Amino acid sequence: MASGKILVAQGGGPTAVINQSLVGVALEARRFRNVERVYGARHGVRGIIDQEFVDLTQETSHNLEMVANTPSSALGSTRDKPDEKYCQEIFKVLRAHEIEHFFYIGGNDSSDTVRIVSLEAQKNGYPLRCIHIPKTIDNDLVGSDHTPGFPSAARFVAQAFAGANLDNASLPGVYVGVVMGRHAGFLTAASALGRKFPDDGPHLIYLPERIFVLENFLAEVKATYDRLGRCVVAVSEGIHDASGTPIASLLAKDVERDAHGNVQLSGTGALADLLCDEIKSQLKIKRVRGDTFGYLQRSFIGCVSDVDQREAREVGEKAVQFAMWGNRDGSVAIRRSGNYAVDYALLELEAVAGKTRVMEDDLIAANGTDVTDAFRLYLRPLLGSGMPEPFRLRAHPVAKLK
Amino acid sequence: MASGKILVAQGGGPTAVINQSLVGVALEARRFRNVERVYGARHGVRGIIDQEFVDLTQETSHNLEMVANTPSSALGSTRDKPDEKYCQEIFKVLRAHEIEHFFYIGGNDSSDTVRIVSLEAQKNGYPLRCIHIPKTIDNDLVGSDHTPGFPSAARFVAQAFAGANLDNASLPGVYVGVVMGRHAGFLTAASALGRKFPDDGPHLIYLPERIFVLENFLAEVKATYDRLGRCVVAVSEGIHDASGTPIASLLAKDVERDAHGNVQLSGTGALADLLCDEIKSQLKIKRVRGDTFGYLQRSFIGCVSDVDQREAREVGEKAVQFAMWGNRDGSVAIRRSGNYAVDYALLELEAVAGKTRVMEDDLIAANGTDVTDAFRLYLRPLLGSGMPEPFRLRAHPVAKLK
Numbered sequence: 001m002a003s004g005k006i007l008v009a010q011g012g013g014p015t016a017v018i019n020q021s022l023v024g025v026a027l028e029a030r031r032f033r034n035v036e037r038v039y040g041a042r043h044g045v046r047g048i049i050d051q052e053f054v055d056l057t058q059e060t061s062h063n064l065e066m067v068a069n070t071p072s073s074a075l076g077s078t079r080d081k082p083d084e085k086y087c088q089e090i091f092k093v094l095r096a097h098e099i100e101h102f103f104y105i106g107g108n109d110s111s112d113t114v115r116i117v118s119l120e121a122q123k124n125g126y127p128l129r130c131i132h133i134p135k136t137i138d139n140d141l142v143g144s145d146h147t148p149g150f151p152s153a154a155r156f157v158a159q160a161f162a163g164a165n166l167d168n169a170s171l172p173g174v175y176v177g178v179v180m181g182r183h184a185g186f187l188t189a190a191s192a193l194g195r196k197f198p199d200d201g202p203h204l205i206y207l208p209e210r211i212f213v214l215e216n217f218l219a220e221v222k223a224t225y226d227r228l229g230r231c232v233v234a235v236s237e238g239i240h241d242a243s244g245t246p247i248a249s250l251l252a253k254d255v256e257r258d259a260h261g262n263v264q265l266s267g268t269g270a271l272a273d274l275l276c277d278e279i280k281s282q283l284k285i286k287r288v289r290g291d292t293f294g295y296l297q298r299s300f301i302g303c304v305s306d307v308d309q310r311e312a313r314e315v316g317e318k319a320v321q322f323a324m325w326g327n328r329d330g331s332v333a334i335r336r337s338g339n340y341a342v343d344y345a346l347l348e349l350e351a352v353a354g355k356t357r358v359m360e361d362d363l364i365a366a367n368g369t370d371v372t373d374a375f376r377l378y379l380r381p382l383l384g385s386g387m388p389e390p391f392r393l394r395a396h397p398v399a400k401l402k
Numbered sequence: 403m404a405s406g407k408i409l410v411a412q413g414g415g416p417t418a419v420i421n422q423s424l425v426g427v428a429l430e431a432r433r434f435r436n437v438e439r440v441y442g443a444r445h446g447v448r449g450i451i452d453q454e455f456v457d458l459t460q461e462t463s464h465n466l467e468m469v470a471n472t473p474s475s476a477l478g479s480t481r482d483k484p485d486e487k488y489c490q491e492i493f494k495v496l497r498a499h500e501i502e503h504f505f506y507i508g509g510n511d512s513s514d515t516v517r518i519v520s521l522e523a524q525k526n527g528y529p530l531r532c533i534h535i536p537k538t539i540d541n542d543l544v545g546s547d548h549t550p551g552f553p554s555a556a557r558f559v560a561q562a563f564a565g566a567n568l569d570n571a572s573l574p575g576v577y578v579g580v581v582m583g584r585h586a587g588f589l590t591a592a593s594a595l596g597r598k599f600p601d602d603g604p605h606l607i608y609l610p611e612r613i614f615v616l617e618n619f620l621a622e623v624k625a626t627y628d629r630l631g632r633c634v635v636a637v638s639e640g641i642h643d644a645s646g647t648p649i650a651s652l653l654a655k656d657v658e659r660d661a662h663g664n665v666q667l668s669g670t671g672a673l674a675d676l677l678c679d680e681i682k683s684q685l686k687i688k689r690v691r692g693d694t695f696g697y698l699q700r701s702f703i704g705c706v707s708d709v710d711q712r713e714a715r716e717v718g719e720k721a722v723q724f725a726m727w728g729n730r731d732g733s734v735a736i737r738r739s740g741n742y743a744v745d746y747a748l749l750e751l752e753a754v755a756g757k758t759r760v761m762e763d764d765l766i767a768a769n770g771t772d773v774t775d776a777f778r779l780y781l782r783p784l785l786g787s788g789m790p791e792p793f794r795l796r797a798h799p800v801a802k803l804k
Contacts, residue, residue, distance in 0.1 A: 169474070270675060273671055291694065294691070
């Protein structure tokens with residue numbers, strides 16, 4: 001422990017609480033007397049290569065607390081996916097600055113980066129402790145009960161559907177809301193928590209864990225519409241056909257891919273518009289509206305779960321404790337230890353890196369278009385306190401005349 | 403005052419506080435000893451024709467208070483635009499039920515309905531008091547400082563852009579957010595209140611009060627992107643070319659119109675996608691994302707201005723007082739009487755009905771792509787208390803090595 005320098009960075013898509021983890025690292029690290037400096041890298045691994053470091057040790061604790069409550073990545077993020085050579089560059093910079101602890105807050109792509117950097121350090125006999133701190137609204141990290149960022153995004157989706165359902169009840173028709181989630185349907189499934197009364201929407205939920213068949217979709221929308229005179233549908237942007245081809249990319253003119261080879265699904269309203277066009281033309285329903293929740297669901301300021309905030313802070317703190325008191329690299333995981341309580345564990349990087357969790361079968365209803373009570377029990381405590389609740393006028397009909 | 407019956411209904415698009423006005427009417431009316439029954443019509447004027455009435459007098463005050471805090475129209479709404487004949491039908495039903503006071507909560511289309519029904523009653527010598535209670539997220543009623551519903555929607559838009567700006571700063575590129583507003587740009591302009599730091603977005607704001615020229619738009623996006631390495635844009639769904647043709651309808655395959663002859667602009671992501679495609683292809687910028695805020699901005703549960711709640715309740719209460727103590731029909735208007743305080747007036751129906759207010763010139767910056775301080779001073783008090791505020795890490799750069 002010669003230099004006493006630690007480095008923290010943030011990768012991948014922002015969340016409402018990712019800065020809680022950053023601040024958790026910064027404040028907890030300074031409680032260790034061997035830590036002299038806490039550096040932050042601007043824009044993830046890209047900022048390491050470019051040596052764009054800021055000294056978080058010179059921040060005030062007040063401003064850190066304010067930043068912790070601000071959504072999106074305060075240090076900036078990146079979509080760069082480091083290969084072998086990129087990781088060697090990262091390692092070179094860390095060594096030059098005598099960084100001894102590397103904390104990377106991100107999803108499964110970021111955990112893979114931590115894994116490669118960790119291996120590179122071992123290969124070179126450089127004493128670098130590498131810890132992956134989980135973050136993703138997709139909730140798709142294996143080994144965790146859930147991931148920081150997911151609860152707040154889930155709360156946004158549940159509140160959005162609670163409102164969309166009220167809107168749709170007021171002006172009946174079909175409403176399709178498209179939710180983020182490439183492979184895992186957790187966030188789309190969260191729409192179910194927006195229901196209160198038995199006939200509340202979303203009435204149909206389409207997840208990437210199930211094959212999407214357009215004919216079935218239309219028949220299910222029609223059945224609901226015939227029954228209730230309206231229909232609210234939650235659709236994951238990641239829905240795909242039997243061959244695994246995303247429905248969104250079946251119609252996109254120019255498919256855009258990121259450095260990870262992922263097709264761009266967000267930031268376009270194409271999927272919602274396609275599904276609405278099909279409903280209008282095939283079912284002859286006039287009032288059909290589609291919304292794509294887009295970036296609002298991960299960055300909206302002012303919709304956050306207090307449970308999520310607390311846990312995101314704790315994974316940052318625990319990462320530092322695992323690094324300082326443990327003797328191995330790893331990925332911090334949240335474990336449910338009560339109803340509702342959590343504990344934290346350090347998993348092997350290999351157990352998490354690059355792997356994707358999807359919704360377990362017992363969370364999805366047998367008909368494939370709804371969630372189970374097990375999912376509702378799983379998600380409800382994560383949404384936190386003060387969830388707004390809709391109320392209805394009770395029925396007191398007035399007799400018609402004549 | 404033989405029957406002691408009053409009727410209240412809600413028309414047009416829902417808002418976050420429209421039920422405050424409904425409950426304001428219901429609770430205030432019962433304080434008058436000549437009021438025996440408060441009826442609500444389901445789905446606006448449609449529910450009058452169909453005699454779909456509920457007896458609000460049988461509601462508990464507790465449930466009414468809970469409903470007041472619930473967004474969207476608790477009685478249901480309608481897009482029906484009554485013509486002469488339709489209004490005669492309305493009048494026939496009101497007379498049959500011996501309704502003596504008719505309160506209609508809605509926008510400028512609804513105020514026109516109230517005007518026609520009022521005339522019909524006069525023509526028939528039937529003593530019906532007709533009061534229009536303002537409501538619209540568009541803020542486009544003439545004679546009012548602002549309209550209930552607008553402040554909460556404006557708060558949603560400001561919070562959404564505050565978050566989108568943070569997201570865009572984290573993962574730089576171009577972000578286009580499309581906001582509701584057919585003719586009036588107030589709601590799109592509210593995006594400016596999401597800014598805090600000098601380089602915060604939205605960097606460009608396009609309003610329906612100004613002619614939209616694609617070439618200028620692209621040049622302005624390019625200039626911002628060149629300067630900041632990123633660009634956040636707020637666009638009204640109502641932007642149009644010099645001939646008045648909506649940019650959205652220039653590309654829509656099947657243009658859908660409602661009963662008022664309005665082209666459907668919301669519930670489709672087409673405009674955002676078109677603008678993003680142009681930016682990608684013309685400016686060769688890779689990371690371009692578009693969101694259409696859609697129905698979230700008017701129905702999201704849990705994003706509401708407390709000032710808006712209070713005023714929406716008061717316009718309902720004042721409507722009843724004007725009806726009971728005044729001697730004429732009219733439309734309730736909010737007048738600003740301090741910084742910040744309001745008072746209420748009853749305007750002639752003819753002064754409001756079917757007219758559209760747009761943003762006054764002094765609220766729009768000379769360059770046409772921003773708002774003025776006058777607009778910021780106008781809007782800020784309406785957004786209410788507890789607006790979430792973003793914070794940043796301060797710059798403490800670490801010297802680069804080598």
